[in-house]
Amino acid sequence: MRVYLDNNSTTPISDEVKKEIVSAMDVYGNPSSLHQFGVEARNIVEKARLRIAQALGCDNQEIIFTGGGTESDNLAVRGYLKTTSKKHIITSAIEHHAVYNMFNELEKEGYRVSRIGVDKNGILDIEQLKEHLSEETAIVSIMLANNETGAVQPIAEVVSAVKSIYPHIIVHTDAVQAFGKMKFKVKDLGVDLLSVSAHKINGPKGVGALYVRKGVKIKHLVSGGHHERNIRPGTENVAGIAGFGLAAELSVSGIDRNNGQLEKLKIKFIKGIRESIDNITVNGDPEKTLSNTVNVSFNNVEGESVIMMLDMHGIAVSTGSACTSGSLEPSHVLKAMGADPVSSQGSIRFSMGKYTTEDEIDYLLEKLPSVIERLRKMSPLERESK
Amino acid sequence: MEQYSSKVMEHFTSPKNVGEIENPSGVGHVGNPVCGDIMELYIKVDDKEVVTDAKFKTFGCGAAIATSSMVTEMIIGKTVDEAEKVSNRAVTEALGGLPKVKMHCSVLAEEALKKAIDDYRERSKDEKNNKDNKG
Numbered sequence: 001m002r003v004y005l006d007n008n009s010t011t012p013i014s015d016e017v018k019k020e021i022v023s024a025m026d027v028y029g030n031p032s033s034l035h036q037f038g039v040e041a042r043n044i045v046e047k048a049r050l051r052i053a054q055a056l057g058c059d060n061q062e063i064i065f066t067g068g069g070t071e072s073d074n075l076a077v078r079g080y081l082k083t084t085s086k087k088h089i090i091t092s093a094i095e096h097h098a099v100y101n102m103f104n105e106l107e108k109e110g111y112r113v114s115r116i117g118v119d120k121n122g123i124l125d126i127e128q129l130k131e132h133l134s135e136e137t138a139i140v141s142i143m144l145a146n147n148e149t150g151a152v153q154p155i156a157e158v159v160s161a162v163k164s165i166y167p168h169i170i171v172h173t174d175a176v177q178a179f180g181k182m183k184f185k186v187k188d189l190g191v192d193l194l195s196v197s198a199h200k201i202n203g204p205k206g207v208g209a210l211y212v213r214k215g216v217k218i219k220h221l222v223s224g225g226h227h228e229r230n231i232r233p234g235t236e237n238v239a240g241i242a243g244f245g246l247a248a249e250l251s252v253s254g255i256d257r258n259n260g261q262l263e264k265l266k267i268k269f270i271k272g273i274r275e276s277i278d279n280i281t282v283n284g285d286p287e288k289t290l291s292n293t294v295n296v297s298f299n300n301v302e303g304e305s306v307i308m309m310l311d312m313h314g315i316a317v318s319t320g321s322a323c324t325s326g327s328l329e330p331s332h333v334l335k336a337m338g339a340d341p342v343s344s345q346g347s348i349r350f351s352m353g354k355y356t357t358e359d360e361i362d363y364l365l366e367k368l369p370s371v372i373e374r375l376r377k378m379s380p381l382e383r384e385s386k
Numbered sequence: 387m388e389q390y391s392s393k394v395m396e397h398f399t400s401p402k403n404v405g406e407i408e409n410p411s412g413v414g415h416v417g418n419p420v421c422g423d424i425m426e427l428y429i430k431v432d433d434k435e436v437v438t439d440a441k442f443k444t445f446g447c448g449a450a451i452a453t454s455s456m457v458t459e460m461i462i463g464k465t466v467d468e469a470e471k472v473s474n475r476a477v478t479e480a481l482g483g484l485p486k487v488k489m490h491c492s493v494l495a496e497e498a499l500k501k502a503i504d505d506y507r508e509r510s511k512d513e514k515n516n517k518d519n520k521g
């Protein structure tokens with residue numbers, strides 16, 4: 001049996017989306033060309049833009065297509081910073097590397113960075129955020145849902161905390177994990193900029209979008225032609241964009257059905273491992289995390305060895321984020337939550353998707369206890385903790 | 387990420403010599419949980435200075451487990467002096483190579499071995515002194 005439980009890394013492309021992409025590939029005109037070939041391609045791009053705008057609850061003119069979530073994040077923050085001389089920027093301690101590393105680099109480039117902490121469940125400390133706001137603050141970038149724990153952040157409250165005192169500070173949110181997994185409308189959140197990515201919602205890789213609220217000015221990061229309102233030059237990835245448009249529509253229209261199923265599986269899984277494996281920590285409050293994500297620390301074993309053993313049973317999971325596996329540093333997210341090092345070394349992220357079945361969770365629950373037991377028998381920490 | 391060799395996978399899936407030795411001749415304990423790997427290496431040495439048994443316990447990634455297993459295999463049957471010459475390079479080679487980011491695991495295995503041998507020498511010195519004192 002092959003069981004894919006790494007949907008926060010990426011998702012399988014759905015059949016409907018695949019068809020949409022393949023048929024868009026036959027339309028080879030350049031969307032910027034004036035002839036019929038160009039117009040056909042332009043129509044595909046604009047149809048997708050409308051679909052994404054509807055899924056996000058905004059105007060289609062507020063959507064800029066990009067090359068993915070990472071690019072959207074960079075375009076949002078750096079693109080805005082190019083328009084202001086203010087030098088203070090705020091983020092959280094739990095961002096995805098796309099934002100986390102960008103802020104580290106901005107700091108080296110001379111910006112003053114405030115990194116707001118989280119509580120033990122991985123939820124942002126709004127009071128701390130308020131203390132850091134100032135006249136000099138240019139932008140606040142806080143993610144909507146965390147990729148490692150699924151913890152959902154209070155972005156609407158962030159926006160009102162910021163805007164009630166400093167209406168001119170720009171608020172960006174990385175909604176790459178939240179989009180299609182929880183219900184939200186950009187207008188209700190009140191953010192100025194919001195990033196999404198296609199491959200997390202059963203769409204193609206290498207396509208994303210940035211919502212730019214009407215009236216907010218950002219500048220391009222690469223130079224080129226007049227595509228995407230001069231903000232993102234380069235001929236559009238027409239087929240990818242077509243796939244993204246449909247994937248967005250499908251994920252938002254199916255959200256209640258999917259989440260109902262995922263919530264059931266999540267409860268079953270957490271109950272199952274609590275009964276069959278001792279000395280574990282579920283990271284984050286399951287009530288405040290995405291329906292698809294469960295992050296668990298199996299104390300006294302190390303995450304990568306768990307991944308490898310599960311992989312031999314055909315089960316795909318990950319530690320923290322895809323970027324973290326392969327690097328030697330423990331997760332900055334769990335660290336920010338105050339987890340002790342041994343427990344974060346043994347953390348595993350199980351992220352389900354719309355194709356996850358109950359049989360697959362049963363199979364996981366059957367294999368996981370013996371994997372953990374085997375590794376614990378090898379672990380010198382196991383004896384010490386007894 | 388770079389792939390593990392089939393030899394690494396073999397030692398990870400069926401590690402040799404997992405466990406502890408009762409009344410060991412020497413123990414080497416290295417690493418800490420913050421850096422992510424802890425190895426414990428136990429050796430049993432007979433009066434001809436031959437390593438007759440070796441066992442390990444490891445908290446760490448696949449490479450850490452595989453290098454621990456390999457190092458125990460490589461030293462059993464060797465004299466202490468020969469065992470001491472088993473380097474992290476030799477362990478890595480025997481495993482058919484390791485991904486770059488995992489090279490530190492083989493260094494850790496070498497350190498564990500050196501510490502176990504040091505511990506053995508300390509203990510036998512003490513024993514000898516005890517005997518001498520008695521005699």
Ligand SMILES: Cc1ncc(COP(=O)(O)O)c(C=O)c1O
Pocket residue numbers: 008009067068069070071073096098143145146147174176177197198199206207208
């Ligand atoms: C929260 C978050 N932001 C950004 C990204 C990057 O998106 P992409 O892979 O499309 O560049 C990811 C996915 O890896 C993510 O989980």
